[in-house]
Amino acid sequence: MTDTASTRPERDDALALGVATRPGTGIDRRRFVARAASTVAGLAGASVALRSGAQATSDPAVQRALGEQLGGTGARSSHVELARVCGGGPDQAELACDIYSNNSKTPVQSLFGTVTPSDLHFERSHSGTPFIDPKVHRLLVHGLSAKPTVFSMDDLYRMPSATRMAFIECAGNGWNNWKEAKPELTAQDTHGLISTSEWTGVPLTFILDQVGAPKNATWMLAEGADGAGVDRSIPLDEAVLRDGMLAYAQNGEPLRPTNGYPLRLLLPGYEGNMNIKWLRRLKFGTEPFNTRWETDKYTDLMPDGKARKFTLVQDPGSVITTPSGSMQLDKGFVEIRGLAWSGYGRVARVDVSLDGGERWRPARIVGEALPQSQCRFVLPWEWTGQAALLQSRCIDERGHRQPTRDQIVSVQGTNPIYHYNAIQTWRVDPTGKVTNAYA
Amino acid sequence: MTDTASTRPERDDALALGVATRPGTGIDRRRFVARAASTVAGLAGASVALRSGAQATSDPAVQRALGEQLGGTGARSSHVELARVCGGGPDQAELACDIYSNNSKTPVQSLFGTVTPSDLHFERSHSGTPFIDPKVHRLLVHGLSAKPTVFSMDDLYRMPSATRMAFIECAGNGWNNWKEAKPELTAQDTHGLISTSEWTGVPLTFILDQVGAPKNATWMLAEGADGAGVDRSIPLDEAVLRDGMLAYAQNGEPLRPTNGYPLRLLLPGYEGNMNIKWLRRLKFGTEPFNTRWETDKYTDLMPDGKARKFTLVQDPGSVITTPSGSMQLDKGFVEIRGLAWSGYGRVARVDVSLDGGERWRPARIVGEALPQSQCRFVLPWEWTGQAALLQSRCIDERGHRQPTRDQIVSVQGTNPIYHYNAIQTWRVDPTGKVTNAYA
Numbered sequence: 067m068t069d070t071a072s073t074r075p076e077r078d079d080a081l082a083l084g085v086a087t088r089p090g091t092g093i094d095r096r097r098f099v100a101r102a103a104s105t106v107a108g109l110a111g112a113s114v115a116l117r118s119g120a121q122a123t124s125d126p127a128v129q130r131a132l133g134e135q136l137g138g139t140g141a142r143s144s145h146v147e148l149a150r151v152c153g154g155g156p157d158q159a160e161l162a163c164d165i166y167s168n169n170s171k172t173p174v175q176s177l178f179g180t181v182t183p184s185d186l187h188f189e190r191s192h193s194g195t196p197f198i199d200p201k202v203h204r205l206l207v208h209g210l211s212a213k214p215t216v217f218s219m220d221d222l223y224r225m226p227s228a229t230r231m232a233f234i235e236c237a238g239n240g241w242n243n244w245k246e247a248k249p250e251l252t253a254q255d256t257h258g259l260i261s262t263s264e265w266t267g268v269p270l271t272f273i274l275d276q277v278g279a280p281k282n283a284t285w286m287l288a289e290g291a292d293g294a295g296v297d298r299s300i301p302l303d304e305a306v307l308r309d310g311m312l313a314y315a316q317n318g319e320p321l322r323p324t325n326g327y328p329l330r331l332l333l334p335g336y337e338g339n340m341n342i343k344w345l346r347r348l349k350f351g352t353e354p355f356n357t358r359w360e361t362d363k364y365t366d367l368m369p370d371g372k373a374r375k376f377t378l379v380q381d382p383g384s385v386i387t388t389p390s391g392s393m394q395l396d397k398g399f400v401e402i403r404g405l406a407w408s409g410y411g412r413v414a415r416v417d418v419s420l421d422g423g424e425r426w427r428p429a430r431i432v433g434e435a436l437p438q439s440q441c442r443f444v445l446p447w448e449w450t451g452q453a454a455l456l457q458s459r460c461i462d463e464r465g466h467r468q469p470t471r472d473q474i475v476s477v478q479g480t481n482p483i484y485h486y487n488a489i490q491t492w493r494v495d496p497t498g499k500v501t502n503a504y505a
Numbered sequence: 506m507t508d509t510a511s512t513r514p515e516r517d518d519a520l521a522l523g524v525a526t527r528p529g530t531g532i533d534r535r536r537f538v539a540r541a542a543s544t545v546a547g548l549a550g551a552s553v554a555l556r557s558g559a560q561a562t563s564d565p566a567v568q569r570a571l572g573e574q575l576g577g578t579g580a581r582s583s584h585v586e587l588a589r590v591c592g593g594g595p596d597q598a599e600l601a602c603d604i605y606s607n608n609s610k611t612p613v614q615s616l617f618g619t620v621t622p623s624d625l626h627f628e629r630s631h632s633g634t635p636f637i638d639p640k641v642h643r644l645l646v647h648g649l650s651a652k653p654t655v656f657s658m659d660d661l662y663r664m665p666s667a668t669r670m671a672f673i674e675c676a677g678n679g680w681n682n683w684k685e686a687k688p689e690l691t692a693q694d695t696h697g698l699i700s701t702s703e704w705t706g707v708p709l710t711f712i713l714d715q716v717g718a719p720k721n722a723t724w725m726l727a728e729g730a731d732g733a734g735v736d737r738s739i740p741l742d743e744a745v746l747r748d749g750m751l752a753y754a755q756n757g758e759p760l761r762p763t764n765g766y767p768l769r770l771l772l773p774g775y776e777g778n779m780n781i782k783w784l785r786r787l788k789f790g791t792e793p794f795n796t797r798w799e800t801d802k803y804t805d806l807m808p809d810g811k812a813r814k815f816t817l818v819q820d821p822g823s824v825i826t827t828p829s830g831s832m833q834l835d836k837g838f839v840e841i842r843g844l845a846w847s848g849y850g851r852v853a854r855v856d857v858s859l860d861g862g863e864r865w866r867p868a869r870i871v872g873e874a875l876p877q878s879q880c881r882f883v884l885p886w887e888w889t890g891q892a893a894l895l896q897s898r899c900i901d902e903r904g905h906r907q908p909t910r911d912q913i914v915s916v917q918g919t920n921p922i923y924h925y926n927a928i929q930t931w932r933v934d935p936t937g938k939v940t941n942a943y944a
Contacts, residue, residue: 133633138588149577194572324579
């Protein structure tokens with residue numbers, strides 16, 4: 067072995083013959099406590115009461131049997147029930163999944179960490195999910211003085227690639243309490259229109275360079291190949307040029323059809339509908355194209371009767387996922403868990419209140435908060451049976467802070483359904499029942 | 506709206522009535538080029554030749570039709586073929602999936618980014634996959650002076666949680682070229698026994714604190730609930746105490762049964778078999794337990810006839826996934842893509858050689874290299890039809906570097922099958938055929 071390359075670096079040499087290398091002093095219990103304390107942020111010495119009372123370990127029948135044979139893919143356990151639920155806007159809240167123009171929501175209250183499983187990523191479509199053959203699919207880029215160019219998927223797969231984590235959030239996520247909302251709503255009902263994935267694709271700037279993007283292009287139309295032909299005007303601003311991507315992969319694999327297979331636009335931080343799925347066309351312009359999706363559909367009707375257009379960036383948001391609507395709380399230790407995000411960049415801080423916003427304490431952000439990605443936050447809590455109003459609020463690195471419902475209503479009234487990012491409140495009653503507080 | 510909370514931060518106010526805020530000068534093409542150059546690391550001005558020659562954009566039939574209705578989960582496109590393939594060690598390389606003690610390998614050559622889809626995470630089992638009811642499953646923690654304690658899954662779900670990215674790598678990953686290997690091997694064949702996920706679970710230190718881990722405990726037995734009852738001795742060293750986790754979730758959802766549902770040990774950086782699946786028992790001790798899995802199975806037979814035991818940490822590794830074995834290369838721009846990792850921490854650098862190791866150039870690591878996680882590396886290449894020998898080598902933050910095959914063989918001979926982390930070589934012949942080079 068040379069000095070510069072090793073197959074078993076130094077630590078293992080001493081272990082090579084099975085000799086334990088730990089100092090004879092063994093483990094200091096105080097160190098465990100100190101480590102646990104640093105891990106759980108102030109919970110040193112707290113005890114989690116065991117509820118099971120079980121004495122047996124695992125199922126003896128399992129240990130005496132051969133298991134299932136290996137296979138090409140590994141399905142979920144039949145004990146795990148995870149599914150999106152379909153819903154609509156305020157006028158169509160009861161819509162079922164057999165409607166074409168609809169959405170289905172991610173079960174955020176049942177998930178862990180920050181990555182959304184690809185098959186549970188929320189979907190929003192205006193004419194169902196098209197079935198596209200990647201060998202037939204093409205992307206046309208044109209407009210102004212650009213050389214019109216058609217790319218096949220094979221062209222795109224060969225190009226330089228980028229990979230990053232990013233959330234996509236429907237502009238309508240969280241709207242429910244803008245109207246008069248029911249107490250039985252779950253976190254999936256109120257905040258299931260956001261999901262986070264690791265995306266891979268071609269940097270938008272690379273495509274623009276390939277076609278010779280015109281100097282005077284300030285906007286770009288992006289159009290989908292679905293029956294509805296959803297198209298949106300994209301401002302070619304700093305953020306779009308820095309982060310925009312023609313994404314063909316999600317969480318390591320090709321996009322799922324419900325998320326745009328074989329190609330979608332990814333614009334981290336911008337409202338979901340701009341991240342055009344089944345992308346077939348980009349066209350340069352010097353002003354917005356004013357498609358129906360931005361003059362009718364995705365506008366915000368203000369109290370004075372005028373509508374805001376092009377409210378494009380997703381404001382800071384957060385939701386407590388445990389405990390949340392329709393859950394039943396048991397007394398004792400509870401780890402309050404939730405998700406926070408901002409279209410403007412990284413989450414800087416998440417505060418949690420147990421009393422409806424009177425007092426706030428900082429939650430712990432698990433790992434590193436990534437730009438335009440959901441982060442997981444946690445706060446240990448000992449629930450002793452008192453009534454509580456649980457809230458979280460996100461503060462991003464640019465200082466934007468989630469507002470209260472009153473603050474939003476005072477400015478925007480209650481007409482719109484898009485970009486309602488108010489603090490969500492879960493009511494805990496003394497029996498442990500958790501409900502949506504219309505506040 | 507108050508000064509401290511905003512629903513539409515400053516940027517959007519100017520856009521509120523649809524007024525474009527971009528400076529009238531528009532986009533500077535030189536900026537695109539500069540951006541593209543910084544994105545693709547030295548490819549400024551390079552052109553990716555279009556191969557399709559297609560003039561049509563997308564399929565008109567798709568645009569005239571309604572798509573599929575929304576649903577609870579979104580399946581893969583039928584155009585996407587992704588599956589693990591089953592294989593064995595050198596004496597059982599032709600094993601099919603209908604054998605219980607076997608492995609199935611991740612299709613690394615067909616994936617993107619760093620996250621492995623949960624259903625494609627490699628599997629290795631010694632008696633198939635047990636079907637476990639989480640309501641019945643228990644974890645027993647005992648040994649030495651510890652208070653014997655039984656935890657239900659509900660107990661564990663309530664506890665403080667941790668989330669992190671980590672790879673798990675079978676100790677046998679990459680062994681093929683240690684023996685005389687066939688040229689038609691793919692990257693899945695040679696390096697499909699490693700996968701990366703975002704894991705969530707209870708910090709090991711929290712459990713140790715709960716049961717009162719004895720001061721003199723230096724080792725811990727971890728035992729699975731499968732028929733084989735795989736059990737391994739875990740050194741309670743710094744890395745285990747810092748990073749160890751009782752994981753119940755993977756990529757946002759509960760573990761898949763093939764990955765240990767409902768509970769597995771996660772020991773980032775340690776050989777895969779120590780990350781005990783279907784975890785049912787932890788027992789403290791003052792020395793290794795010398796189970797059959799560490800005296801017979803997972804040892805390294807050296808040239809002098811003695812066997813190394815407890816070679817626990819996964820050394821630095823890497824593999825080029827595009828182009829790789831059995832692929833056909835077309836002339837023109839190629840983005841060389843691969844994965845690199847180290848059990849010792851972060852990947853610091855990845856070098857790529859086009860000539861079998863004569864000259865090396867640094868690849869670009871995409872995003873941030875996380876500790877004990879796979880990172881994606883890329884290097885732009887213009888292939889003009891010359892023969893080439895493609896190699897990558899990983900250098901981690903502690904300075905460990907991947908060795909050549911000769912370096913490993915000079916020390917360890919060719920008896921072992923575990924911990925072969927030599928540089929992988931793909932041969933490109935002038936016709937563009939890519940094969941495994943036995944080197």
